[in-house]
Amino acid sequence: MSGHSKWATTKRKKAAIDAKRGKIFTKLANMITISARDGKSGDPNSNPSLRVAIENAKAASMPKDNIDRAIKKGTGEGGGAMIEEVMYEAYAPNGIALIIECLTDNKNRAIGEIKAILNKTGGSLANPGAVTYQFRKIGQIIIDERKNTVKDDELEMAVIESGAEDFEKEDGAYIITTEMKDMITVRKNLEDAGVAIESSEFVYDAANLVSLTEDKTESILNIIEKIEDIDDVSAVYSNLNL
Numbered sequence: 001m002s003g004h005s006k007w008a009t010t011k012r013k014k015a016a017i018d019a020k021r022g023k024i025f026t027k028l029a030n031m032i033t034i035s036a037r038d039g040k041s042g043d044p045n046s047n048p049s050l051r052v053a054i055e056n057a058k059a060a061s062m063p064k065d066n067i068d069r070a071i072k073k074g075t076g077e078g079g080g081a082m083i084e085e086v087m088y089e090a091y092a093p094n095g096i097a098l099i100i101e102c103l104t105d106n107k108n109r110a111i112g113e114i115k116a117i118l119n120k121t122g123g124s125l126a127n128p129g130a131v132t133y134q135f136r137k138i139g140q141i142i143i144d145e146r147k148n149t150v151k152d153d154e155l156e157m158a159v160i161e162s163g164a165e166d167f168e169k170e171d172g173a174y175i176i177t178t179e180m181k182d183m184i185t186v187r188k189n190l191e192d193a194g195v196a197i198e199s200s201e202f203v204y205d206a207a208n209l210v211s212l213t214e215d216k217t218e219s220i221l222n223i224i225e226k227i228e229d230i231d232d233v234s235a236v237y238s239n240l241n242l
Contacts, residue, residue, distance in 0.1 A: 042071045084103070085102070087102070089131035090125050092220050092223050093123060096210055097134050099237040100236050102232045103234045104232035110233070113232070121223045134206060137202055143190070147198065156169075156174075158194075162193070176190075177205075205237075206237070212241075224236050
């Protein structure tokens with residue numbers, strides 16, 4: 001597992017999300033729409049990816065009407081522009097590799113806004129494949145023990161028996177790693193054991209992390225946050241050691 005604090009990163013993201021709830025609702029709605037469209041079903045019971053997207057939206061307190069509209073858009077009932085998943089690779093200063101995932105109805109707008117930030121901050125877009133080889137795509141499930149009725153040894157045993165590849169415990173949170181193909185099954189096993197899930201998603205995990213001085217680390221985090229603020233951007237991953 002990577003040496004940086006995933007829970008610290010998650011808490012930082014959650015704080016940013018709380019400050020920009022309208023934008024995160026848009027991103028969550030797009031995830032629901034794509035899951036419903038690609039899974040060819042608006043029924044979460046028969047579309048596991050949609051079920052995960054809906055649970056993540058509920059965890060962010062997204063209203064039911066928003067969720068229902070996003071599902072209908074994905075199944076072709078709601079109209080609107082076509083949402084596409086796009087990934088860009090980039091470098092920030094000091095050799096920091098970035099993977100930028102977008103959910104957008106306008107790829108030219110998305111890449112234009114990303115380029116503008118990179119150009120202003122000393123970064124650059126990279127050719128396809130130049131960055132992704134440094135990362136592995138995994139499933140990541142986060143459990144906040146404080147929000148669970150299942151606790152202590154019982155909770156840890158549920159995590160161990162869930163079929164997860166690995167896990168870390170950090171500041172009252174479990175950060176669980178799974179193979180991509182196993183993530184939905186592991187989540188279901190945890191739910192069946194009575195465990196409340198904080199979040200679950202597919203993420204890019206860096207194989208080797210780059211350590212920088214405190215001021216340079218803060219500078220990179222500011223760049224990442226600027227990119228995350230772009231409406232079309234759904235996630236940013238880096239090999240920065242926090």
